Amino acid sequence: VLEVVGAVLVDLAAAALVFAALFFGLIERTMLSRLVRLDKEVQVIAGNPLESQRVSVDGKDEITSVSTNINHMIDSLGKNQQER
Numbered sequence: 075v076l077e078v079v080g081a082v083l084v085d086l087a088a089a090a091l092v093f094a095a096l097f098f099g100l101i102e103r104t105m106l107s108r109l110v111r112l113d114k115e116v117q118v119i120a121g122n123p124l125e126s127q128r129v130s131v132d133g134k135d136e137i138t139s140v141s142t143n144i145n146h147m148i149d150s151l152g153k154n155q156q157e158r
Contacts, residue, residue: 112140126152
């Protein structure tokens with residue numbers, strides 16, 4: 075009986091590790107890579123603010139909302155500069 079319980083616990087631990095690896099891989103692919111891309115795009119814009127560049131917008135989540143707000147901010151800054 076102890077051998078069976080031990081084998082079940084080992085299998086359960088292995089399944090948990092596989093699930094965790096898949097879960098974190100999915101998070102990396104869907105969220106963190108988009109945040110890294112957004113950071114790089116903002117750094118490019120900050121490095122050359124006179125060009126009219128925008129960050130890419132894709133999806134329908136919080137990262138998309140931040141990207142959209144960054145583009146609106148850039149548009150507002152451009153309009154203020156033109157009005158001066």
